[in-house]
Amino acid sequence: MAQPSIVSEAASSAPLAPVEMLVAAPNLTPEEIRAPAHLDFVHSPDNLLEEIQTRQARGAIVLGSPASALSGSPSIIANFTHPILEQGFDLAIGRYSEGRFDGLINKALVYPLTRALYGLQIHYPSALDFSFSSKLADVLTVNAPGSTPLRGPFLSAAVAAGLRICEVNPGFAREAPKEARDLSSLLADALGPLFADMERNASLWQRSRASQPVPQFGAAVELIEPEQPSDVDISKLVDAFARGYKDLFEVWAQVLSPRTLLDLKKLARLAPTDFRFPDESWTRLVYEFALGHRQRLMSREHLLRSLTPLYLAWVASYALEVHEASSDVVDRRLERLCLTFEAGKPYLVSRWRWPDRFNP
Amino acid sequence: MTGFNKVGSSRDPLWYKDAVIYELHVKAFYDANHDGIGDFPGLLEKLDYLQDLGVTCLWLLPFFPSPLKDDGYDISDYTSVHPSYGTLDDFQAFLNAAHSRDMQVMVELVVNHTSDQHPWFQAARLAPPGSPERNFYVWSDTDRKYRDARIIFTDTEKSNWTWDPDAKAYYWHRFFSHQPDLNYDNPAVLAEIIRVMRFWLDMGVDGLRLDAIPYLVERDGTNCENLPETHVILKQIRAAMDSGFQNRMILAEANQLPSDVRPYFGDSDECHMAFHFPLMPRIFMALRSENRQPIVEIMRQTPEIPEACQWGLFLRNHDELTLEMVNDEERDYMYLAYSADPRMRLNVGIRRRLAPLLDNNPRRIELLNSLLFSFPGTPIIYYGDEIGMGDNIHLGDRNGVRTPMQWSADRNAGFSTAAADQLYSPVIADPVYGYAALNVEAQLEHSSSLLHWTRNMIGLRKLFRVFGRGSMDFLLPSNQKVLAYLRRTPTEQVLCVANLSRFPQPVELDLQAFAGMQPVEMMGYTEFPVIGQQPYPLTLGPYGYFWFELQRPS
Numbered sequence: 001m002a003q004p005s006i007v008s009e010a011a012s013s014a015p016l017a018p019v020e021m022l023v024a025a026p027n028l029t030p031e032e033i034r035a036p037a038h039l040d041f042v043h044s045p046d047n048l049l050e051e052i053q054t055r056q057a058r059g060a061i062v063l064g065s066p067a068s069a070l071s072g073s074p075s076i077i078a079n080f081t082h083p084i085l086e087q088g089f090d091l092a093i094g095r096y097s098e099g100r101f102d103g104l105i106n107k108a109l110v111y112p113l114t115r116a117l118y119g120l121q122i123h124y125p126s127a128l129d130f131s132f133s134s135k136l137a138d139v140l141t142v143n144a145p146g147s148t149p150l151r152g153p154f155l156s157a158a159v160a161a162g163l164r165i166c167e168v169n170p171g172f173a174r175e176a177p178k179e180a181r182d183l184s185s186l187l188a189d190a191l192g193p194l195f196a197d198m199e200r201n202a203s204l205w206q207r208s209r210a211s212q213p214v215p216q217f218g219a220a221v222e223l224i225e226p227e228q229p230s231d232v233d234i235s236k237l238v239d240a241f242a243r244g245y246k247d248l249f250e251v252w253a254q255v256l257s258p259r260t261l262l263d264l265k266k267l268a269r270l271a272p273t274d275f276r277f278p279d280e281s282w283t284r285l286v287y288e289f290a291l292g293h294r295q296r297l298m299s300r301e302h303l304l305r306s307l308t309p310l311y312l313a314w315v316a317s318y319a320l321e322v323h324e325a326s327s328d329v330v331d332r333r334l335e336r337l338c339l340t341f342e343a344g345k346p347y348l349v350s351r352w353r354w355p356d357r358f359n360p
Numbered sequence: 361m362t363g364f365n366k367v368g369s370s371r372d373p374l375w376y377k378d379a380v381i382y383e384l385h386v387k388a389f390y391d392a393n394h395d396g397i398g399d400f401p402g403l404l405e406k407l408d409y410l411q412d413l414g415v416t417c418l419w420l421l422p423f424f425p426s427p428l429k430d431d432g433y434d435i436s437d438y439t440s441v442h443p444s445y446g447t448l449d450d451f452q453a454f455l456n457a458a459h460s461r462d463m464q465v466m467v468e469l470v471v472n473h474t475s476d477q478h479p480w481f482q483a484a485r486l487a488p489p490g491s492p493e494r495n496f497y498v499w500s501d502t503d504r505k506y507r508d509a510r511i512i513f514t515d516t517e518k519s520n521w522t523w524d525p526d527a528k529a530y531y532w533h534r535f536f537s538h539q540p541d542l543n544y545d546n547p548a549v550l551a552e553i554i555r556v557m558r559f560w561l562d563m564g565v566d567g568l569r570l571d572a573i574p575y576l577v578e579r580d581g582t583n584c585e586n587l588p589e590t591h592v593i594l595k596q597i598r599a600a601m602d603s604g605f606q607n608r609m610i611l612a613e614a615n616q617l618p619s620d621v622r623p624y625f626g627d628s629d630e631c632h633m634a635f636h637f638p639l640m641p642r643i644f645m646a647l648r649s650e651n652r653q654p655i656v657e658i659m660r661q662t663p664e665i666p667e668a669c670q671w672g673l674f675l676r677n678h679d680e681l682t683l684e685m686v687n688d689e690e691r692d693y694m695y696l697a698y699s700a701d702p703r704m705r706l707n708v709g710i711r712r713r714l715a716p717l718l719d720n721n722p723r724r725i726e727l728l729n730s731l732l733f734s735f736p737g738t739p740i741i742y743y744g745d746e747i748g749m750g751d752n753i754h755l756g757d758r759n760g761v762r763t764p765m766q767w768s769a770d771r772n773a774g775f776s777t778a779a780a781d782q783l784y785s786p787v788i789a790d791p792v793y794g795y796a797a798l799n800v801e802a803q804l805e806h807s808s809s810l811l812h813w814t815r816n817m818i819g820l821r822k823l824f825r826v827f828g829r830g831s832m833d834f835l836l837p838s839n840q841k842v843l844a845y846l847r848r849t850p851t852e853q854v855l856c857v858a859n860l861s862r863f864p865q866p867v868e869l870d871l872q873a874f875a876g877m878q879p880v881e882m883m884g885y886t887e888f889p890v891i892g893q894q895p896y897p898l899t900l901g902p903y904g905y906f907w908f909e910l911q912r913p914s
Contacts, residue, residue, distance in 0.1 A: 258648065258696035265692055350863060358719045358862065360649045 064128030080131035090163035094129035096174035119208030169218030223327035237316035244309020255292030277317035368607035382415035384743035396782035400450035414818035434475035466567030498532035671737030680709030723903035750793020826852035859900035868895035879908035
C-alpha cells in the first residue's frame with residue numbers, strides 16, 4: 001500500500017504528484033501533523049473536493065476538532081485512513097467517547113433525527129472528524145457543488161448514492177469547541193443544515209424504515225465518567241423554559257400542533273422535581289419544527305432560535321433522569337429516545353407529504 | 361280557552377323521534393317588510409325552501425318582546441311577538457302554513473329568568489320584601505348566599521348577585537345581570553309559566569324548548585344546579601301539558617353530563633327530549649385528534665332513557681360551542697385546536713360556525729353531518745349550516761354566528777332590500793364565506809353543493825326509522841381512527857363506518873354475528889361482499905364514511 005505523503009504547499013513549486021489521501025485540519029499546522037504518516041496537507045478545507053480530483057487522491061481526511069484533541073494525530077490519521085484505503089468504505093465518521101452531559105445537542109436532536117431519517121445508527125452525524133473516498137467526493141461535486149467538508153451534506157449524499165459508511169473511534173474524547181457561542185446560534189447551526197437537507201432529500205429519507213447499525217472501527221467507545229460526580233440543579237433550565245413558554249408560546253403556536261402545545265402546557269405546570277419531557281412529545285415537537293422550517297411559516301432563523309427554551313426543557317428532563325444513573329441506563333435511555341424518533345417517523349412523513357394545518 | 365286534549369299538528373305522539381329539527385332566528389331568516397330585520401311573514405315565504413330541504417320541525421329562537429340585550433332571551437312579555445318580527449296574527453299564519461306542510465314548530469319557553477324590563481320585575485323591585493310581587497324573584501340582603509354556584513357568563517359577570525338600588529337588595533341571576541332569575545319556590549311563578557305555556561300550546565305550537573332548566577332552584581350549600589326541587593317543577597309543567605294537549609313535546613336545555621341530564625326525562629313524566637351537550641365537543645375532539653375514543657367514551661357514559669324519550673343531537677347552535685362539560689385538558693385541547701385566535705373564545709366556549717371550525721373542508725363537514733344524522737337521537741341543524749355559512753368574530757357576544765341568512769348574491773345576500781346600514785347585522789362578505797358566492801340560490805343551481813348533499817342526506821335518513829328509534833352498539837376495530845357502529849330495530853339493521861382521519865384508513869370489522877348478510881351501501885344502493893366468518897375489511901378515503909343496510913343477499 002502506498003504511504004500517504006506530506007507535501008508542504010509552501011515548499012513545492014513543481015506540479016504535485018498524485019497522492020493517497022489529503023488531510024484538512026483547520027486547527028493544526030502542517031508541522032503539528034507529525035511523522036510517520038505522510039499526507040498532503042490542504043490548508044483550506046474549502047477546496048478539498050477540488051484538490052482530491054486534481055491530486056487524484058483516493059480520499060481525504062477532515063480533522064475539525066480542536067488542536068488539543070488532535071495531539072496524537074499520526075495514530076488518529078491512521079484510524080481514519082484504514083476504513084477508506086484498506087476496507088473500501090466511502091465515509092468513516094468519528095464516534096467519540098464522551099460524558100453523559102457532553103454533546104447534548106447531538107444526543108437530543110442531531111443523532112436521533114438523522115438516525116430516523118436515514119436509517120443508519122451514525123452517532124455523530126455532524127462529527128468534525130471524518131474521512132471519505134474520492135467516490136463520495138465525486139458524488140458531492142456533481143450533486144452538491146460548493147460543498148465544503150464542514151458544511152456539506154456528506155452523510156445524506158453517501159446514503160443517497162448507496163455508498164458504504166462506517167464509524168471510527170478516532171482515539172480521543174470529543175471536546176467542545178473552545179469558541180464560546182450562544183446556545184441559540186448553536187442550535188440554529190446544528191438544525192438549519194439538517195432541516196435544509198431534509199428538503200433536498202425528502203424522497204430519500206422517506207423510504208427508510210427501521211435503522212441499522214454500521215460497522216465500527218477503532219476501540220469501543222465508552223461513557224466517560226467525571227472524576228467527581230456533581231450535583232445537578234435544573235432549576236435554571238426549568239426557569240428558562242418557563243420564560244420561553246410565556247414569551248414564545250404564540251411563536252410556537254404557529255408551527256406546533258394542538259397536541260404538542262397541550263403537552264407543553266402540561267410541562268409548564270410541572271415542579272422541577274417532577275420535570276419530565278416525554279420522548280413522544282419531544283419527537284413530535286422536533287418533527288413539527290422541521291415541518292415549520294420547510295413551510296417557511298416564519299423566518300427560519302427566528303424559528304430555530306425559538307427552539308432554545310424547549311431544548312433546555314429537554315436537557316432538564318434528561319439531566320434529572322440520568323445524573324445518578326449507571327452508564328448502561330444512560331445508554332438505554334438514549335436508545336429509547338432514538339426508537340421513539342423512529343416510531344414517530346410515519347407522522348413526519350404524513351405531515352410532510354400533506355401539509356394541512358388541521359392536524360391533531 | 362284551554363283545549364281539553366288538544367292534539368298537535370302531528371298524529372304521531374312520538375313525532376319528535378323521527379324529526380329533523382331546524383333551528384333558526386326569525387330576525388335572521390328573511391325580511392319581508394324591508395326594515396332590515398327578519399320577520400314572520402318573511403319566514404312564511406321561505407317555508408317552501410325548508411320543506412324542500414326536508415326538515416320536519418322548526419325551532420324558533422325567542423321572538424317575544426324584549427330589550428334584546430341577550431338577543432331575545434331576556435323576555436319582557438311572554439305572550440306576544442316582538443314588533444320587529446310581526447304580530448301574533450303573523451305568527452299564527454306562519455304556524456298554520458308550517459303545519460300545512462307537515463312541519464312542526466317549537467318555540468322557546470325561557471323559564472329560568474326574565475328581562476329586568478318585564479313588568480313582573482319592575483313590580484318586584486318596588487314591592488315590599490315578602491310581598492307576592494317581590495317573591496317572583498330571588499332576593500337577598502347580601503351577595504353571599506349560594507356561594508357554590510358557578511358563574512356561567514364568565515366573560516361579563518363577576519357575580520350571580522346584583523344590587524338593585526330601588527329594591528335595596530341583591531337579586532339573583534345565573535346569566536346576565538339584566539336577567540333576574542324567577543323564584544320557583546313561589547307557586548305563583550310556576551302558575552304563570554304554565555299559563556304562558558298553555559297560551560302557546562293553544563295557538564298550536566308543537567314543542568317547547570325549556571331554556572336553562574338546571575338552574576331553576578337555588579339552595580345554600582349546593583351548586584344550585586339539577587336540584588331535586590327542579591324536577592318537581594318540571595313534572596308539574598309536564599303534567600299541565602299532558603292534561604290539556606296531545607302530541608306535544610318539551611325539549612330540555614340542560615348543559616350537563618349525561619348522567620345529570622337523565623333525570624330530566626323523569627319516568628317519561630318530565631321532558632320528552634334533552635340536548636346531548638357533552639357529545640358535541642367530543643365529536644370535534646375526535647375529528648381533530650383522529651381518534652374515536654372521546655365519542656365512544658361519552659356514549660358509554662350515556663344512560664338509557666325512557667322509550668318515549670329522545671336525545672337532541674347537534675353540531676352547532678346559536679350559542680358558543682360550549683366546553684363546560686369537558687375536563688380542563690380537553691378544554692385546552694379544543695381551544696388550541698379550534699380557536700387559535702383568542703377572539704373566537706367566549707365564556708367557556710368557541711363562538712364559530714360549523715364550516716369555519718372545520719376550515720371549510722367539505723369532507724369534514726359531510727363527515728360530521730353523517731354522524732349527526734346517524735347517531736341515536738334527533739338531529740338539529742343550525743340555520744345556514746346547510747350551505748356552510750361562515751361567521752364574523754368581530755361582532756360582539758355570539759352575534760357572529762347569527763348573521764343574516766344568505767339567500768343569493770343580490771345585495772344584503774337577498775335577505776332584505778333595506779339599506780345595508782339598516783340591517784340588524786352586517787352580512788358575511790369575506791372572500792371565503794361571503795354571500796356573493798356562498799348562498800342558497802347558487803347552491804340550488806349546483807348539484808354538487810353542500811345544500812344538495814344535506815337535502816339528500818336528510819331524505820335518506822327519513823327513509824330509515826332506525827336512525828331516530830334504533831339501538832346503538834359500537835364495533836371497536838383496532839384502528840382507532842375508525843368509528844364503526846350498528847343501529848338496529850327489530851326490522852332494520854344499519855352499519856355505519858366513519859374515518860376520522862384526513863388520510864385513507866383500512867379497517868377490519870368483526871361482523872361474525874351477521875355472517876351471511878350483505879352490506880348494501882345506502883347512497884348508491886351498492887352491494888358489498890357478503891359477510892363471512894373472517895373480519896370484514898373495508899378501506900375508507902379521507903374523512904370517508906359508509907352507511908350500510910344489512911340485508912339478506914338477493
